Amino acid sequence: MKHIRKVLLAGICLPALTSHAFADPVSIGSFVISALLSVGAGSILPAVSAAVIGNVVIGAAVVGLSLLSSIRGQAPKIDPGQFKSTFESGDSSEIRAVGRVRVGGLKAFGNTSGGKNRYRLICHTRGKVTAVEQHFLGEREVKVEPNGAVSSPPWARKNGSWVTIKNKVGDGTETAWPDLVSAFPTLWTADHRLRGIAQSLVKYVSPGFDDEDAQKKFQQLYQGGVPDYERVQLSEPVFDPRTTGQSATGEGTWAYRDNGILCGAHILRSYPSLAAADFDYAVIATEATKADALAATRTGTEPRARSWGMWTSETPRGQVMEQFLRSIGAEIVQTDDNRIALRLIDDVRVPEITIPARHVIDLQYRSGPESVERPNICRVKYYSPERNYEMSEIDLTGIAWARVQEEIDRVGEQIYDVDLPFCPSAAQAQRIARRLFALARADAGVLKTNFVGMAAWGKTVAAIEIPDLDIIETCAIGAPRVNDDEGTVEIPFVVWPTLPPWNPSTDEALPPPEVPDMSYESELDTPARPSTAAVVRYPDGSYETRVKFTAVAGGASAEAVYRTYDGGEPKAYASMTEYADGGLVRYAYDAANTAGKKAEFKCRFFNADGDGSYFSPLLTIDPMVIDNTPCAAPEIAGTMEGSSSSGMYHISGSIVSNDMRVARLVTDDFNGPARPGQSIAFSRNVSQGTYDETITITAIAYTSDGTPSPTASRTFTVPGTGHG
Numbered sequence: 063m064k065h066i067r068k069v070l071l072a073g074i075c076l077p078a079l080t081s082h083a084f085a086d087p088v089s090i091g092s093f094v095i096s097a098l099l100s101v102g103a104g105s106i107l108p109a110v111s112a113a114v115i116g117n118v119v120i121g122a123a124v125v126g127l128s129l130l131s132s133i134r135g136q137a138p139k140i141d142p143g144q145f146k147s148t149f150e151s152g153d154s155s156e157i158r159a160v161g162r163v164r165v166g167g168l169k170a171f172g173n174t175s176g177g178k179n180r181y182r183l184i185c186h187t188r189g190k191v192t193a194v195e196q197h198f199l200g201e202r203e204v205k206v207e208p209n210g211a212v213s214s215p216p217w218a219r220k221n222g223s224w225v226t227i228k229n230k231v232g233d234g235t236e237t238a239w240p241d242l243v244s245a246f247p248t249l250w251t252a253d254h255r256l257r258g259i260a261q262s263l264v265k266y267v268s269p270g271f272d273d274e275d276a277q278k279k280f281q282q283l284y285q286g287g288v289p290d291y292e293r294v295q296l297s298e299p300v301f302d303p304r305t306t307g308q309s310a311t312g313e314g315t316w317a318y319r320d321n322g323i324l325c326g327a328h329i330l331r332s333y334p335s336l337a338a339a340d341f342d343y344a345v346i347a348t349e350a351t352k353a354d355a356l357a358a359t360r361t362g363t364e365p366r367a368r369s370w371g372m373w374t375s376e377t378p379r380g381q382v383m384e385q386f387l388r389s390i391g392a393e394i395v396q397t398d399d400n401r402i403a404l405r406l407i408d409d410v411r412v413p414e415i416t417i418p419a420r421h422v423i424d425l426q427y428r429s430g431p432e433s434v435e436r437p438n439i440c441r442v443k444y445y446s447p448e449r450n451y452e453m454s455e456i457d458l459t460g461i462a463w464a465r466v467q468e469e470i471d472r473v474g475e476q477i478y479d480v481d482l483p484f485c486p487s488a489a490q491a492q493r494i495a496r497r498l499f500a501l502a503r504a505d506a507g508v509l510k511t512n513f514v515g516m517a518a519w520g521k522t523v524a525a526i527e528i529p530d531l532d533i534i535e536t537c538a539i540g541a542p543r544v545n546d547d548e549g550t551v552e553i554p555f556v557v558w559p560t561l562p563p564w565n566p567s568t569d570e571a572l573p574p575p576e577v578p579d580m581s582y583e584s585e586l587d588t589p590a591r592p593s594t595a596a597v598v599r600y601p602d603g604s605y606e607t608r609v610k611f612t613a614v615a616g617g618a619s620a621e622a623v624y625r626t627y628d629g630g631e632p633k634a635y636a637s638m639t640e641y642a643d644g645g646l647v648r649y650a651y652d653a654a655n656t657a658g659k660k661a662e663f664k665c666r667f668f669n670a671d672g673d674g675s676y677f678s679p680l681l682t683i684d685p686m687v688i689d690n691t692p693c694a695a696p697e698i699a700g701t702m703e704g705s706s707s708s709g710m711y712h713i714s715g716s717i718v719s720n721d722m723r724v725a726r727l728v729t730d731d732f733n734g735p736a737r738p739g740q741s742i743a744f745s746r747n748v749s750q751g752t753y754d755e756t757i758t759i760t761a762i763a764y765t766s767d768g769t770p771s772p773t774a775s776r777t778f779t780v781p782g783t784g785h786g
Contacts, residue, residue: 173245301327367406427507706781
């Protein structure tokens with residue numbers, strides 16, 4: 063047994079060790095991770111004798127070797143971007159997801175009914191989905207109405223749509239799709255339920271080939287084949303122990319969160335070998351609050367540790383958790399009452415134990431890897447929403463911590479790749495990568511102690527007194543390895559690097575530039591960001607949310623959408639009703655109260671053939687407020703026609719308020735709700751009298767609480783006959 067132990071340790075903790083084995087404390091092979099990811103024990107640290115532990119740690123060493131291979135890039139990497147496509151397979155793995163993801167899925171069924179209706183059933187991800195934010199056909203974003211009809215050109219048609227998209231959330235209550243049972247009664251029955259799978263049924267309608275117009279429309283819709291469907295979704299709800307009224311067993315209402323700590327606990331809890339009682343939710347709650355705390359970035363602030371991403375159920379859970387924990391900058395720990403928790407890793411670590419020099423029997427210490435092995439360039443990839451939800455590399459040109467030029471000049475480039483498939487933020491990715499890169503270059507070694515070293519069991523950070531050097535180093539440590547025959551304990555360690563405080567202005571590169579959907583070329587210019595938005599309350603108590611934007615040349619029709627935020631997360635985009643003021647100005651509205659909420663608006667235009675522009679940049683208002691600042695006076699335009707010969711004059715025109723705050727307009731002939739840019743017509747017939755007669759048209763615009771504008775007026779003079 064002793065000989066076998068030496069062989070296992072030789073690969074990771076003898077003098078030939080490189081610090082790559084300890085690039086992240088999570089990856090050192092602690093017994094906690096061994097139990098969770100390899101053994102799957104419900105109890106993390108059973109009370110056993112030292113002799114038994116001596117046998118168990120061999121398993122820990124094996125796991126350490128496996129994780130070492132993953133860090134060095136030998137293990138398969140998770141790539142959430144590959145799940146954007148839709149695919150056909152007779153033997154497909156389940157797709158799991160946390161956070162916000164863009165996903166296609168498995169084409170579980172496809173067939174044609176009646177010659178014109180083609181159905182495609184797509185299985186997206188396992189488990190309940192919280193919401194669907196965006197829909198894409200052929201990589202082009204479209205708007206889907208509540209009844210499933212796609213209302214974006216070129217798919218919209220009179221009284222319907224050429225495509226309908228219906229969704230099921232995957233909560234386990236699914237029944238068979240009535241559409242498929244009706245269209246294919248011999249192929250699809252009530253037993254085909256696909257329970258527990260978030261899924262979509264897409265129905266494509268062919269315009270046929272009966273005439274030239276139908277053929278032209280078919281070419282426009284399907285010249286590249288039936289377009290694949292993708293969507294951006296908010297994935298599984300997770301248990302948040304900070305929510306009032308929920309118990310530690312996780313009973314009660316769960317909610318969508320992309321908090322890295324909560325998502326990590328959710329993934330761990332999904333394994334059948336672990337139950338809610340195995341988790342220390344008090345510690346998890348504390349760390350989740352730290353993950354939600356705002357961190358400074360180049361462009362503002364954002365939560366410290368978020369997680370978005372996908373993986374297959376067949377991916378070994380060790381690989382999933384190792385890459386997940388790296389992506390959020392965390393580790394798994396055992397708490398005092400023998401339960402599981404996740405803990406964020408700080409740049410400055412506090413030792414959990416001190417190992418004095420008097421207990422050290424031997425020390426194998428290496429001052430970093432050899433220069434020909436030591437990485438000197440860091441490359442970082444993350445799950446990038448800016449690059450259409452693909453793994454994307456950050457351009458670190460000019461970022462000092464990511465490049466050691468003196469070593470590059472001397473020995474050449476040695477690349478250290480950091481892939482973070484569950485990290486959705488370039489800023490978060492760089493904060494984590496800097497620490498990992500420094501650890502990969504750090505001093506490391508193996509400490510041999512007497513049995514006092516067993517006190518380090520279950521710890522991840524120790525203060526080690528280095529014999530003869532009279533210094534104490536803060537070190538990340540691996541699982542103690544016991545040699546019963548010698549009465550010694552070996553502890554692999556890596557010296558924790560000293561990093562200066564993170565400075566976003568110099569340490570952080572900007573994320574890659576956003577890319578639009580590249581499936582087609584737009585003939586229209588991209589419209590400017592909407593200029594303003596407002597929410598008003600009408601006299602009857604109803605509410606309306608409005609936005610104002612400007613048309614582009616060639617834009618025959620407009621489409622405006624908006625979304626609000628709930629608990630810091632955006633809801634799905636909602637449709638708006640668009641109208642024009644007769645010029646280039648466009649308005650849109652929706653019967654919704656968004657007061658007090660963060661809201662985002664965007665617009666696009668379509669030409670007469672249904673070809674669309676890209677969406678405009680977002681207009682963000684946080685929060686929306688009902689503004690009762692007095693409106694500007696309405697505008698009155700009009701003309702007077704008539705003649706003395708007829709003895710009659712006709713005065714007509716329109717009254718309009720261009721103020722986004724207007725809720726009611728009062729004129730001589732009208733008193734009711736009003737929208738900006740919409741005209742209220744007036745008309746007067748006046749008989750000619752002996753003397754000149756002045757006709758005055760007045761108007762007042764009122765805000766939501768009844769605050770009036772200045773009175774607008776316009777006069778018309780009807781000439782008299784001059785004789786009586």
